Amino acid sequence: MKMIEESLKKKKVCVSCGETSFTEDYTRGENICTSCGLVASERITDRGPEWRAFTTEERNARARTGAPMTLTIADRGLSTTIDWRNKDASGRALTSNTRAAIYRMRKWHIRSRLHSSQHRNLGIAMSEMERLSSQLGIPRDVRETSALMYRKALTKKLVRGRSIESVVAASVYLACRIHRIPRRLDEVVAETNVSRKQIGYAVRLIVSQVNIDVPLASAKDLIPRLSSDLFLEGRTVQKATEIIKSAEEKFVTTGKDPGGIAGAALYIAGIIEKDRRTQREIANVSRVTEVTIRNRYKELVRVLGISISVDS
DNA sequence: AAGACGAAAGTGGTTGA
DNA sequence: TCAACAACTTTCGTCTT
Numbered sequence: 001m002k003m004i005e006e007s008l009k010k011k012k013v014c015v016s017c018g019e020t021s022f023t024e025d026y027t028r029g030e031n032i033c034t035s036c037g038l039v040a041s042e043r044i045t046d047r048g049p050e051w052r053a054f055t056t057e058e059r060n061a062r063a064r065t066g067a068p069m070t071l072t073i074a075d076r077g078l079s080t081t082i083d084w085r086n087k088d089a090s091g092r093a094l095t096s097n098t099r100a101a102i103y104r105m106r107k108w109h110i111r112s113r114l115h116s117s118q119h120r121n122l123g124i125a126m127s128e129m130e131r132l133s134s135q136l137g138i139p140r141d142v143r144e145t146s147a148l149m150y151r152k153a154l155t156k157k158l159v160r161g162r163s164i165e166s167v168v169a170a171s172v173y174l175a176c177r178i179h180r181i182p183r184r185l186d187e188v189v190a191e192t193n194v195s196r197k198q199i200g201y202a203v204r205l206i207v208s209q210v211n212i213d214v215p216l217a218s219a220k221d222l223i224p225r226l227s228s229d230l231f232l233e234g235r236t237v238q239k240a241t242e243i244i245k246s247a248e249e250k251f252v253t254t255g256k257d258p259g260g261i262a263g264a265a266l267y268i269a270g271i272i273e274k275d276r277r278t279q280r281e282i283a284n285v286s287r288v289t290e291v292t293i294r295n296r297y298k299e300l301v302r303v304l305g306i307s308i309s310v311d312s
Numbered sequence: 313a314a315g316a317c318g319a320a321a322g323t324g325g326t327t328g329a
Numbered sequence: 330t331c332a333a334c335a336a337c338t339t340t341c342g343t344c345t346t
Contacts, residue, residue, distance in 0.1 A: 257337070278315060289338055294317070 071147035072126055118154060121164065125150055129168045135191045136183060138176065146175030152210045162202060166194040170202035177214050180221045184259075184287070219244045219253060219261035222286065226262055229285040230277050232270065239269035247300055256296065259286040264296035268306060 053062055086094045086102065094102065129150065133143050149171035153159055159167050169192045176183040185203070189196045207214055220241060227237045243265040247253050253261050263286035270276040279290040286293070300306065 255336075260337080279317095280315075290316085291318085291339085292337060295337085298317095 071144050071151065072130065121154060121159065122151070125154075125159075125164050125168050128165055129172060132168060132188070132191055133172055136172070136187065138172065138181070138183070142175050142179045142181060145178055146171040149174050149206060149210065149212070152212075153206050156209050158202075158205055158209055163194060163198070165192055166198040166202045167206075169194060169199045170206055173199070173203060174206060174212075174214055177217060178212070180215065180218075182217070182221045182225055184217075216254075217258050218248070219258040219265065220248075222258055222262040223266070226266060226282075226285050230266065230281060232266065232277070233273065233275045236266070236269045236273040236275040239273055240265040243268055243300065243304065243306070246304055250304065257288055257292065260288045260292040260296045261300075262286055263288060263293045264300050267293060267297050268300060272306075 086099050088094055088098075126147065129143070129146060133146065138146075146168075150168060153167055153171065169188050173183065173185055173188045176188075185196065185200065189199055192199070223237060223241055223244070227240070232240075240262070244253075244261060247261065247265070263282045266286075267277065267279060267282050279293050283290045283293050
């Protein structure tokens with residue numbers, strides 16, 4: 001037990017490429033690096049059910065727990081509901097006494113459910129968040145984080161005087177940053193009706209007020225996404241990751257657009273590994289211009305002393 | 313003909329007085 | 330609040346493959 005706790009606490013880093021995200025393959029019991037495919041550890045704990053089910057009915061019949069508690073529903077999925085039918089559990093009609101009692105319970109139950117303005121706010125915000133994050137294709141656990149961010153912002157009274165939508169968008173964006181899922185602010189802005197300025201302001205506000213570390217966007221995080229768009233080969237991707245890593249430690253990549261850095265690294269890696277893409281192709285997927293790719297790649301070559309080999 | 317290159321001028325955002 | 334500034338973009342002519 002102790003060992004399991006320790007291994008959970010320690011953040012795993014891929015020994016091959018330094019990536020920290022892993023896919024757990026339960027059927028094979030392996031931990032696989034999402035970036036380079038390295039099998040990082042075998043014999044992981046299968047946290048799934050110990051039974052098997054082939055149909056939905058079987059699954060429902062065998063499950064012994066209810067829906068998971070979640071932050072993305074305003075009442076955390078913990079509310080009870082009282083049925084509107086005047087029947088008991090076995091389907092018999094209720095006596096008039098019981099019926100009156102149930103009627104009173106129902107009344108208070110409904111009245112107490114959305115009792116505070118915060119709860120009402122959350123209700124609206126969570127449905128908006130659900131819409132936004134599904135539009136952006138954001139996975140479940142990141143949504144939980146963004147819900148948490150929103151709840152923190154709400155309790156700190158940061159939503160007051162600002163539109164719910166802008167704070168929701170900021171929460172989603174920050175959750176992506178925290179989980180190192182590359183979504184740029186512009187992409188989030190595009191799915192909302194709020195101006196970029198307002199969302200940017202909300203983002204900064206939350207970062208300054210809420211006590212959560214938000215890592216800076218790194219060019220490394222963009223590599224998997226860009227390289228799959230470019231259909232690059234594994235070794236090229238790995239090379240690009242190395243380039244960025246040494247660029248980050250050797251030299252300032254700060255203040256530069258991560259897209260430019262990532263694009264330049266992929267360009268160089270492509271040349272070295274003979275898996276070349278044109279500057280235009282790379283510029284398109286990394287959302288910067290060819291000129292920026294050029295500038296960054298010249299800079300990287302100069303600073304890292306990479307010789308673009310003349311052999312071809 | 314496509315890709316790479318670099319100069320010049322313009323834009324949106326940050327910083328410091 | 331404003332000007333200076335760095336990073337990035339747009340545009341365009343030229344060179345290379």
